[in-house]
Amino acid sequence: MSMKETDRRWLPAERDALASEASGGPSLTYWQDCWHRLCRNKTALLSMVVVVIVVLSAIFVPMFWPYSYEEQDLRYANIPPELEIYDLGGNSFVYVTSDYKCIDTDGSGHLLGASTLVKDDKAGRTYLYEINGKDLLVDYGVYFRAKSEFITQEAAHGDGSPVTVAEVEYLREYYGEDAPETVSLREAEHILEDKIDRFRVFYDGAQITPAKTVLNKTYIWGTDSLGRDLFIRVVYGARVSLLVGVVAALVNLIVGVLYGGIAGYFGGAVDNIMMRIVDTISSIPMMLYVILIMVVLGSGLHSIILAMGLTYWVGMFRIVRSQVLTMREQEFVSAAVLLGVPTRKILVRHLIPNAMGPIMVALTMQIPSAMFTEAFLSFIGLGVSKPQASWGALANAQPLHQPLSALLPRPHHEYHHPGAQPVQRRTAGLSGPAAEKVSLRYVKTFTFGSKSKDLLFHPRRRGKGGARHQL
Numbered sequence: 001m002s003m004k005e006t007d008r009r010w011l012p013a014e015r016d017a018l019a020s021e022a023s024g025g026p027s028l029t030y031w032q033d034c035w036h037r038l039c040r041n042k043t044a045l046l047s048m049v050v051v052v053i054v055v056l057s058a059i060f061v062p063m064f065w066p067y068s069y070e071e072q073d074l075r076y077a078n079i080p081p082e083l084e085i086y087d088l089g090g091n092s093f094v095y096v097t098s099d100y101k102c103i104d105t106d107g108s109g110h111l112l113g114a115s116t117l118v119k120d121d122k123a124g125r126t127y128l129y130e131i132n133g134k135d136l137l138v139d140y141g142v143y144f145r146a147k148s149e150f151i152t153q154e155a156a157h158g159d160g161s162p163v164t165v166a167e168v169e170y171l172r173e174y175y176g177e178d179a180p181e182t183v184s185l186r187e188a189e190h191i192l193e194d195k196i197d198r199f200r201v202f203y204d205g206a207q208i209t210p211a212k213t214v215l216n217k218t219y220i221w222g223t224d225s226l227g228r229d230l231f232i233r234v235v236y237g238a239r240v241s242l243l244v245g246v247v248a249a250l251v252n253l254i255v256g257v258l259y260g261g262i263a264g265y266f267g268g269a270v271d272n273i274m275m276r277i278v279d280t281i282s283s284i285p286m287m288l289y290v291i292l293i294m295v296v297l298g299s300g301l302h303s304i305i306l307a308m309g310l311t312y313w314v315g316m317f318r319i320v321r322s323q324v325l326t327m328r329e330q331e332f333v334s335a336a337v338l339l340g341v342p343t344r345k346i347l348v349r350h351l352i353p354n355a356m357g358p359i360m361v362a363l364t365m366q367i368p369s370a371m372f373t374e375a376f377l378s379f380i381g382l383g384v385s386k387p388q389a390s391w392g393a394l395a396n397a398q399p400l401h402q403p404l405s406a407l408l409p410r411p412h413h414e415y416h417h418p419g420a421q422p423v424q425r426r427t428a429g430l431s432g433p434a435a436e437k438v439s440l441r442y443v444k445t446f447t448f449g450s451k452s453k454d455l456l457f458h459p460r461r462r463g464k465g466g467a468r469h470q471l
Contacts, residue, residue, distance in 0.1 A: 058238035065229075067219075069236040070387040073227040075103070075114045081222045083109055087211035088203055092132055100140040100199055102129050109214035131203075140199040143192075146170035150192050154185060163188045170196055233389035240390050241371040244305060248370035249363055251309045256316025257359060261347045263317070264324030271321075282314045286373070290382055301384050304374055312366060319362050323355035 038044055062069070078098045085093040085105050094115060095103045102115035115136070119128040125141030149170060153163050162182035165171045172179060174191055183191075201208050216222060221231040263274040289307040297303050327333060328351065336346050352359075371391075377383040378392030386393075 054238060055242060058235055058242055061235050062232060062239075065232050065235075067229040067232050069228065069233045069389045071228060073223075075101075076111060076219065076223050076227040077225055079103075079111070079216060079219055079223045079227075081216050081220060082213055083216055084210035084213050085109075086201055086203070086208050088131060088134075088136070088208075090132060093211070094129075094131065094136065096138060096199065096201060100127055100138045102127070102131075102136065102138065104131070107214070109217040111216070111218040134204040135202075136204075137202040138199060139202065142170075142196065142200055143198045146192055146196055150188060153188060157185050160185070228387075230394075233394060234391070236389045237391040237394060240301060240384055240388070241374060243301070244308065244374040245367040245370045247305050248308050248312045249367050252313050252316040252363055252366050253359075256313035257320050257352060258347075259313070260317040260320030261324050261352055264321040265328055265343070265347060265351065267325070267328075275321075278314055278317055281311060284311075286311045290377060294382065299382065299385060301374075301388075304377055304383060308370055308373065312370060316359070316362050316366070319358050320352070320355060323358060324351050327351055327354055 038048075076097075079095075083095045083105065085095050085107075087093055087107075091107065093105045093107055095105050095111075097103060101117075104112040104115050106112060115129045115131055117127065118130050118135070119126075121128070125139065125144060127138040127140070129136040129138070146169075149168050153168060157163055163171070163185055164182055165175060165179045166181075168188065171183065171188060171191065174196055219229050219231065221229075221234065224230055224233070259274065263271045286307055289310055290303060293303045293307050297306070324347075333346060333350060336350055341350075374383060375390065375392030375395065378390040379396045380392075381396075383392055384390045
């Protein structure tokens, strides 16, 4: 037997061995493989869907919405999203506003217009309306009269002695037939502030109470103090935030990436000079940039965009520079230099694509960060000019005695005439939707960016899952 017959290196390959070298899936392009891997990550996909919905809503909803962001109707000032309406019979309903004015409504929650005012008795604190040929009286002096009684009792029982219920009208009305003989002064104050009605409504001589609570079909999120639709103002505020975020992202992507790539690739004196320029820019607070630009160009969105364009690319520059400094000594860069590839192509085709992971995370962090910056500047009065809507300006409209209420949905606060206490209703307020939108955009944009970093822009993960790429 010859050596060639015993040497297995010269035997024909078996069919199973050839099959093991076959492609494990269809040939896919780079972007097809990115999309397939993105669809397998439910968190990133859900975040992308939420961001797309917000973007499309900000663009298209104002086109067909019946109200504009600046349209005012003072009759409907401070109308909440939920209405406690009074049934007057004959399919006639009214809603009493925060300043005790009557609004005609239907049974489903549509506002029909202001009721006919007959008399405004400021001394007696009453409004008299005529509806369906009958008188409707709104008595908003209930609290004031009770407050006057409590002040008298507080002066008489300041030593801690109990208050006699029979001597105080609002306590007799509150307890009714089962009234105790005495109560403490603290309990009397608790009843005054939290238990008794702030106003009463009388129709045709009889007191009536709210028949039901319905959703506001005319203004689904209610109105502000000038009678402007809050929903469209929040949606329009999304346009402002998206514009700021997109501009900041474009400046980051163009200026920060190219500037950082050049500094990191050339190094030496070039890198040193470029770094000193960046240090100078970053040493000045952005707030000072905004104020100086507003002095020259005036306040408005253009001043904020210009200030962000001058400062927001600095962080991206540092990230790209550090990535390029790490990769420029690797073998694939040396091979490209030996082959005579121009420096521009080495940066654009080799170095920057391999740094897209950190770039994507930084980019998706900068977009919501720019939105928060614009919201903050509008919150302190350095943002968009009135009557333009901004999420920061909407959050600034909250009451001063609840400074943290913008972080959570809060009750709709109603204010009475001077000296009255605010009344809360179980509805969404002014600052809640705006703050929730900002927070939602931040979370979803960052989630999508952080998830897509490894899924889409990590060169070493290309082809995972058995797919081949057409390079």
